[in-house]
Amino acid sequence: MILIAFAWLYVVLMVAVVEATGSDGTLLGAIVTFLLYGVLPLSIVLYLMLSPARRSVRRAAEAALPDASPESTAGAGIDPDQRGHAAGDSVAAERKEP
Helix, strand or coil: CHHHHHHHHHHHHHHHHHHHHCCCCCHHHHHHHHHHHHHHHHHHHHHHHCHHHHHHHHHHHHHHCCCCCHHHHCCCCCCCCCCCCCCCCCCCCCCCCC
């Protein structure tokens, strides 16, 4: 898969070089060609093709944690940011006027 990505980038780079060095070509046209025909589509395709791998890594990381599901930790007093200080009151007390 990576070999195909490198080959595609090579082909698009050669097209951009021809665009830049051609008689009617410009450097701006070569940059736009490289970005729109090479980098953008390749980044989308690689993101979609690598999503199962990212999902399996995330599931493996969740499985390695000691039973840290939200249902089992609700109200257990776990410090979410792990800084060791007492959590502040998230809702301010309502003050009654005399």
